Amino acid sequence: MSVPQITGVADDQREITRLCAQAGLMLLQHGAESALVESVVRRLGLALGMEAVELVLLANGITLTTIRDGVCHTTARRNLDRGINMHAVTEVQRTMLLAEEKQLDAAGVARRLDEIKPFRYPRWQVSVMVGLSCAAFARLGLIARGAEADVWTFVLTFVASAVAMQARQWLASLHFNPLVNFAVTAFIATSIAAQGVIHGWVDSPKIAMSACVLLFVPGFPFINAVSDMVKGYINTGISRGVMAVLLLLACCAGIVLAMTVWNTWTWL
Amino acid sequence: MNTLLLLLQDFGLAAVPAVGFAMIFNVPKPALRYCALAGAIGHALRFTLYKIAPLPIELATLIAAGVVSLIGVYWAQKWRAHPKVFTVAAMIPMVPGVYAFTALLALVEIERKGYSEALLRTAMDNGLKAFFIIAALAVGLALPGLLFYRRKPVV
Structure with missing residues (x-):
């Protein structure tokens, strides 16, 4: 009898899950409404080659699963309110749109997300x-x-x-x-x-x-x-x-x- | 004062809080003028519907918020940002702050002085007014999504 094979999560899927979590968390922290968080995260995941992205939102946390070729990868993040910042929300959304237009790959998305410095007025x-x-x-x-x-x-x-x-x-x-x-x-x-x-x-x-x-x-x-x-x-x-x-x-x-x-x- | 002048004054005055609160929400600089314009249009439209038409304030708010939201969708597609970036700051001049505070302060007064019908009436009248106006604002903002963009994203 053969031992059922445990399929590992490929590194790129793990990376994409992290990116989705990072984008979703940034939106939630800066006061985006839930519908926007869910749609941006889902579209980002699909644009980067996932078959499905499922998202559970709470006021103080976010849990998401990416699915590809029957392999699921799940991660959870705690949410700390950073105050309303529409600049950060706009930047995350534009990153997602660029990924959707195939102008950014996973590495590009990671770089752009890391570079977002929420702007504040004096x-x-x-x-x-x-x-x-x-x-x-x-x-x-x-x-x-x-x-x-x-x-x-x-x-x-x-x-x-x-x-x-x-x-x-x-x-x-x-x-x-x-x-x-x-x-x-x-x-x-x-x-x-x-x-x-x-x-x-x-x-x-x-x-x-x-x-x-x-x-x-x-x-x-x-x-x-x-x-x-x-x-x-x-x-x-x-x-x-x-x-x-x-x-x-x-x-x-x-x-x-x-x-x-x-x-x-x-x-x- | 004649009505047109009042309307113009309302238009100009509403733009100020729209920009002020847009800055609290850290709306990017190039979008601030859209917030000002949307805030002015929304508040002046509500003023027209409420004072001149005259409709109930909740209905006037719903229509004004819906119109601002439609304008916001147009700008959002041009500017590649979610419409709420422009439209929520534009709603701020219409948010019933005084009603909400009066309702809560009346409740505090009931606690301090004991129950009286007048205070409870103040609390209920103002609280319900505030609740319905805020609901009208939010539903008005959601109107394009509910009517036209049912299963597809705006941007």
Whole structure:
């Protein structure tokens, strides 16, 4: 009786599995929705000569199997959130498209994936733009109410949110838990806006207090959560949705603490 | 103020948060102007449908998000990137942040002061509004995939 032969995984299949895992993990870490992760990884594997690529996605990990000539190779990776970065997502997707057009082989894909350095805007630029964004939100809020434009409301909103954004980026660079980060920075933003209310600098304190914390609304996770669930990825959708609600709650804690300290209950 | 002027103001103001948040999401520099344009078109379209037509805000949001998403698909194919690179930042001006915060703060107030119907009403009204608008945004963004690109990828 012959011993059943155990087929080994060829080296190139192992390498392609690794590349697929690397690409998928990079997408997941930088805030791509589940449908995109799955389609990019599958197409990358097929472009590099696999017969099938099967992918299981979780919020904090990814497991994938490549299949060729009846030989399966499976690998799992742990996911650590690196923050939303559309530049990294775009680069991974373009690598996949190049592989699909046969302009890159496995070695080329590996080189390109390794070369991706997620691009970040300078912190002060982001803070200034986010400050302006919240000031624009304040103006939109005033229009919705039919109130007069008040320059000092915008200035106060701008200062409060720009300072809070700077603090948020600084705390994030020190690797604080995002929940702690959001609570502390929401406290800072509300405290600055509350000074305007206390000293009577502005005509519409309520608008300034509410607009300066709008930079904390986790819009991207919320939209990703719903689109995941609409497309059938209920698991990751729920994880993302719960995380987004927790971030909002953390901000609320910061806002309530600030309103208690300064005794300015203008929200409700 | 006349309506056209209000609409123009809305168009200009919405572009600012679209770019600001696109920078938080680290959208590549050349794509920032598309985010600004898409954000302005989306918010101004919603303003038109909601204030002038007048449709309910959720429906207006769904239509505006759907239109922005279709524009995003066109840009995505030209630019070889996923449409969400442009469109999610464009949705940010329409995200119901104030509703969401008001709902949660009302819940905190119930905890602090004890139950009252007015507070619970504030929490429910604002929370449901926020939920439905966010659902409309996400479903609107998914519309091209649900209607036209059913089994094939956009890019």
